[in-house]
Amino acid sequence: MIEHKIIFTGSVGAGKTTAIQSISEIPPVRTDVLSSDLTIGKDMTTVGLDYGEISLGETERLRLYGTPGQERFAFMWRILAQGALGVVILVDHTRPDPLLDLALYLDHFKALIRETACVVVISKMVESHSPLLEDFSEFMRQKQMVCPVIQADVRDREQVLWILDLLLVQMETRQ
Amino acid sequence: MHNNDLAADEISISYTSTCCSQHDLVLLRSVVALYGTQGHATWHFQRSWEVDVVVVGSEIAPAETAALLHSRIQSTQAVLWISDLPVSSDDYHVFRCKPPPRALHLAGQLKQIERFVRQLRARQAAPRFEQGGMPAVRIMLTQWPSPDFLSRDKDFLRMSTMLSARHMTLDELVMLSARPREKCRRFLLDLCREGYARPLKPEEELPPSRAQSSVPEKNGLKGLFGRIRASLGLFSA
Ligand SMILES: Nc1nc2c(ncn2[C@@H]2O[C@H](COP(=O)(O)OP(=O)(O)OP(=O)(O)O)[C@@H](O)[C@H]2O)c(=O)[nH]1
Ligand SMILES: [Mg+2]
Numbered sequence: 001m002i003e004h005k006i007i008f009t010g011s012v013g014a015g016k017t018t019a020i021q022s023i024s025e026i027p028p029v030r031t032d033v034l035s036s037d038l039t040i041g042k043d044m045t046t047v048g049l050d051y052g053e054i055s056l057g058e059t060e061r062l063r064l065y066g067t068p069g070q071e072r073f074a075f076m077w078r079i080l081a082q083g084a085l086g087v088v089i090l091v092d093h094t095r096p097d098p099l100l101d102l103a104l105y106l107d108h109f110k111a112l113i114r115e116t117a118c119v120v121v122i123s124k125m126v127e128s129h130s131p132l133l134e135d136f137s138e139f140m141r142q143k144q145m146v147c148p149v150i151q152a153d154v155r156d157r158e159q160v161l162w163i164l165d166l167l168l169v170q171m172e173t174r175q
Numbered sequence: 176m177h178n179n180d181l182a183a184d185e186i187s188i189s190y191t192s193t194c195c196s197q198h199d200l201v202l203l204r205s206v207v208a209l210y211g212t213q214g215h216a217t218w219h220f221q222r223s224w225e226v227d228v229v230v231v232g233s234e235i236a237p238a239e240t241a242a243l244l245h246s247r248i249q250s251t252q253a254v255l256w257i258s259d260l261p262v263s264s265d266d267y268h269v270f271r272c273k274p275p276p277r278a279l280h281l282a283g284q285l286k287q288i289e290r291f292v293r294q295l296r297a298r299q300a301a302p303r304f305e306q307g308g309m310p311a312v313r314i315m316l317t318q319w320p321s322p323d324f325l326s327r328d329k330d331f332l333r334m335s336t337m338l339s340a341r342h343m344t345l346d347e348l349v350m351l352s353a354r355p356r357e358k359c360r361r362f363l364l365d366l367c368r369e370g371y372a373r374p375l376k377p378e379e380e381l382p383p384s385r386a387q388s389s390v391p392e393k394n395g396l397k398g399l400f401g402r403i404r405a406s407l408g409l410f411s412a
Contacts (some may be wrong), residue, residue, distance in 0.1 A: 004399065023407070056402040117340065137319035138286075142215070146339050148332075149319045165409050169333060170340035172400050173351060 002060040006167065007080055008050070009109065010090030011101040017050045019090065019154035020064045023161065024052025049076065077108050086117030086133045088152065091136070093125040099139050100126045100166035107144060117170035118147040119163050125151045186216045188227045188292050190255075193243070195232025197274055199257055203230060206281045216289045224248075227292050230255040251295060253288045255403035293359040294370035312374040314363050320371045327365075330354055334362055342375055 008016040050066030065084075067077050081087070089105045091098050102120065106113065120136060131139075137149045148166045152159040192203065207218045224247055231243065235258050238282070244267065248254060253268045257276050262269055268291055270284045316338040325331045336350050337343070348359045366372035404410060 004403075006307065040317050054403070056399075056406050060399075060402065062403055062406070134321045137321070141318035146316050146319055146338050148339060161407055161409060164403075164407060166332075166336050168400055168404060169336045171396070173337040174342040174395060 002061055003057075003079075004061075005063040005065055005084045006164070007065050007067065007084045007087040007109075007112070008090065009067040009077065009087060009105050010069065010121075011092045011095055011098070011105075013095075014069065014090035014092040014101075015121075015154040016066035016069065016090055019088070019160050019163075020052040020066050022049045022154060022157040023054065023164070025054050026052060049080065071104065074108060081109055081112045084112055084116065085171060086119075087112050088163055088167065089118065089120045091120065091122050093122050093129070093131075098122070099131055099135065102136060102139065103143075106140065106145060110145075113145060113147065117167045117174070119147045119166050119170075120147060120150045121154065121163055122149070123154060125173060186288060186293060186296065188216045188218045189221045189225075190218055190228035190230055191221050191223060191226045192230040192232060193241070193247075195230065195237040195257070198231040199230075199234075202276055202278060202281060206278055206285065210282055211286050215286070216292070218285070224328060228285070228288055232257050233276075235260060243304050251277065253291050255284060255288065262396045263264070265285065294368065297373055298368055298369045311346070313344050313345050313397075314338065314367065314372050315342045315375050315379075316366065316372045319373045320366065320369075324365070324369065324371065328358070328362070329356065331362060334359070335366075335372075338372065 008019050010016055038057070049068055050064075050065040052066075053066070054062045056062055065080050067073070067080055087109050089102065089109070091102050091105075095101055109118070112118070120140070122133065122136065125133075133149055133151060137146075140146060140149065147170070150163070152163060154160050154163075183258065190207075192200065195203065195240065206222075206331075210218065224227050229252055231254060235243070237260055240260055244262070248267060249270075250266065254262070254269060255270050255272060256262050257272045257274050259274065262271075270291075272284050274283055274372060295310070296303055316335065319339065322330070322336055325335065330352070333353065334348065337348065337351055341347075345360055348363065349356050352359060367374065
């Protein structure tokens with residue numbers, strides 16, 4: 001079996017589990033538990049990782065991994081990143097400091113972003129509230145990183161496909 | 176950490192001030208100092224009119240405005256106008272701030288001004304690029320464009336995505352995007368004019384760009400992307 005992978009990462013509650021659920025062909029393997037941490041502000045959180053897959057024929061498949069959002073699981077991120085085709089960074093716009101959240105993932109996945117493909121997705125976006133989409137891309141410019149920065153609702157399968165399309169366009173262009 | 180590689184994109188902005196009250200000055204200096212520590216442009220005060228930005232403070236008298244604007248301020252300068260007095264922004268690049276200025280608003284205006292200066296410099300740096308049709312220089316996307324920019328044409332999102340992955344000449348973009356040459360030309364030109372992209376300098380051409388990825392088994396990848404698209408029901412536009 002030939003295997004490829006794409007990583008979904010990002011802040012707690014940004015929609016990693018949801019995004020993978022939207023497009024996986026198998027019922028996603030979830031490791032969500034009741035969150036014990038009140039600061040997270042949601043009932044369920046992923047402690048291990050999310051896993052979904054898309055088969056590309058009999059002998060080949062695309063694995064979709066969702067990293068656990070909490071930073072205390074950051075050691076897992078590096079392991080997951082190895083050999084990935086690209087990474088989707090989800091940022092929950094309603095959290096206290098979404099730019100700081102983005103910075104964390106840009107930093108941890110720096111090599112993957114530089115060498116492969118990356119799309120930054122702002123979820124739960126409240127349009128008139130700052131930071132605006134432009135603030136996110138300006139923030140990335142300061143870090144000398146540039147990739148698509150879009151707003152999407154990952155509960156909608158079509159929008160997750162759109163994200164993957166942009167990821168693929170980058171991979172194809174870089175060829 | 177990333178100080179070294181930031182150098183290429185880091186800009187320095189000079190400013191001077193006139194007719195400022197004590198309060199204007201204290202706030203301005205503090206916000207500028209704070210702003211400079213956040214990885215934005217560095218701002219430095221200059222006792223001269225030859226600057227990027229002229230800050231006009233709340234103590235400007237109505238009688239002074241015309242003289243100030245006509246004899247001191249040039250069309251390429253940004254004006255930070257901390258006054259309720261009217262000023263026409265048709266002839267000048269005016270960024271307004273109601274007195275007494277509020278720190279947050281002021282910081283927002285400084286950001287806008289930085290953007291203006293950046294665009295102005297990009298335009299000044301690229302005259303060759305604009306006049307000569309478009310020579311075979313590679314264009315580098317330096318910032319993901321604003322939603323407003325992307326909404327001007329339905330192809331801009333895809334074209335920007337391509338350019339984010341690889342520095343390209345006009346010819347390469349035409350080929351890879353399969354879009355009309357004039358549209359691609361317009362797109363690259365506007366990106367550069369608005370400060371989202373810039374032509375690569377000749378000395379930057381050599382090092383392998385993001386175009387050369389370290390992903391192995393490159394040859395098989397094209398087929399792989401096709402299979403992923405087919406499985407997802409995604410067809411390249
Ligand atoms: N409005 C909105 N809600 C969303 C979106 N994506 C996910 N949600 C909701 O947000 C909640 C959290 O989503 P999850 O997919 O569990 O988030 P996660 O990133 O896996 O979170 P952790 O595993 O805790 O890191 C769920 O109730 C989703 O239905 C989105 O794009 N828009
Ligand atoms: Mg989860």
